[in-house]
Structures are given as structure tokens and as C-alpha cells.
Amino acid sequence: MADQRDTFRSIELTKIGEARWKATNVRGGETFVGGGGDDPDFTPLELLLAAIAACSAADVDAITRKRAEAESFTVTTSGDKVRDDLGNHLVNLTVTLDVTFPEGEGGDAARAALPRSVAQTRDRLCTVGRTVQVGAPIDYRLAGE
Structure with missing residues (x-):
């Protein structure tokens, strides 16, 4: 353990x-x-979107920069806030990565690694995104109880 x-x-x-x-x-x-x-x-909701973006960006960058440093790297995370039978929550969550690598062998290798690195952050690596996807109970407590 x-x-x-x-x-x-x-x-x-x-x-x-x-x-x-x-x-x-x-x-x-x-x-x-x-x-x-x-x-x-x-807002708290914007911080959640930023956390998903930052977690994914850190993972993808750590993998691809071993091959070449990105010339530009922007991540946009978006969703729709709804209120339904489940209460307030986000739907249609989307993470869009816009990454440019330099020309040459290293850039080619980084571009080739990009789809796999995005899949890895989505499916295994990004703790924030994985927590949202798989769900986790939250224990609310009052101090002293």
C-alpha cells in the first residue's frame, strides 16, 4: 500500500x-x-476546466518534448453547464489540443507521438480528467464532527 x-x-x-x-x-x-x-x-467551474486542461497539457508535453519542444501549445477545455434531474453539472466536455512542432526529424517524431499521448492522458494519465470520467464520491464533513 x-x-x-x-x-x-x-x-x-x-x-x-x-x-x-x-x-x-x-x-x-x-x-x-x-x-x-x-x-x-x-470561478470554481472555470478552475475545473483549467485543471483538466493543465493536467492533459502536462502529460502530453512530457511525452512529446522528449522528441521535440513544441513551438506552440494551447489547450482549450469547454462544456455546457446544465441543470437536470442530476442537479447542476457539465455535459459535452471537450479538450482540444492545438500543438505545433518544428520541422525536422524531432518535430516529425513528436507529431507522430501526439495522438498516442493524447489517448494516454485521456485513458490513464491525467488524474483530474480520469477523476471526472470515472467519478469519485465526495465525503462532505463539518469540522469537529
Whole structure:
């Protein structure tokens, strides 16, 4: 069994204003979350889309850059927010990668590896995307109970 220090992940979210929160990771990194008002902060839903994109991008880049560094690399993640019998959720989730590699042998090898690397991030590697795809129960608790 894996040591919990190797598997455990957490962040702390602290209210800093009206419909605004600060997320802090264990390394001291911070990002800000808004409630969708006029502030520029990402909403929780946008953070989920960004997390899927970033996780997939990191996987694909790690595989393809062994052959050639991408000249450009953009990932767009989108979906439709709906409310139905299941409550609020996203449908039609799509991850689109737009990657350009240089001409030459290394670029050719990276282009050849790209479809397989996208399949690997979708099917096995991207923890965020895999969690969304396979689902995971969430245990909601009140502190002290």
C-alpha cells in the first residue's frame, strides 16, 4: 500500500471578501476564486476546466518534448453547464489540443507521438480528467464532527 504522504493531496480555501476566496496549497502557492461577479478571479467551474486542461497539457508535453519542444501549445477545455434531474453539472466536455512542432526529424517524431499521448492522458494519465470520467464520491464533513 502506498504511503499516505505519497498519495494525499489537499488545499485550504479561505474567505477573503464577498464571494471571494484564496486557495493555498501545502507549498504556499496561492490562487484566487470568485463567485462569478465582476472580479477577474476564476470561478470554481472555470478552475475545473483549467485543471483538466493543465493536467492533459502536462502529460502530453512530457511525452512529446522528449522528441521535440513544441513551438506552440494551447489547450482549450469547454462544456455546457446544465441543470437536470442530476442537479447542476457539465455535459459535452471537450479538450482540444492545438500543438505545433518544428520541422525536422524531432518535430516529425513528436507529431507522430501526439495522438498516442493524447489517448494516454485521456485513458490513464491525467488524474483530474480520469477523476471526472470515472467519478469519485465526495465525503462532505463539518469540522469537529
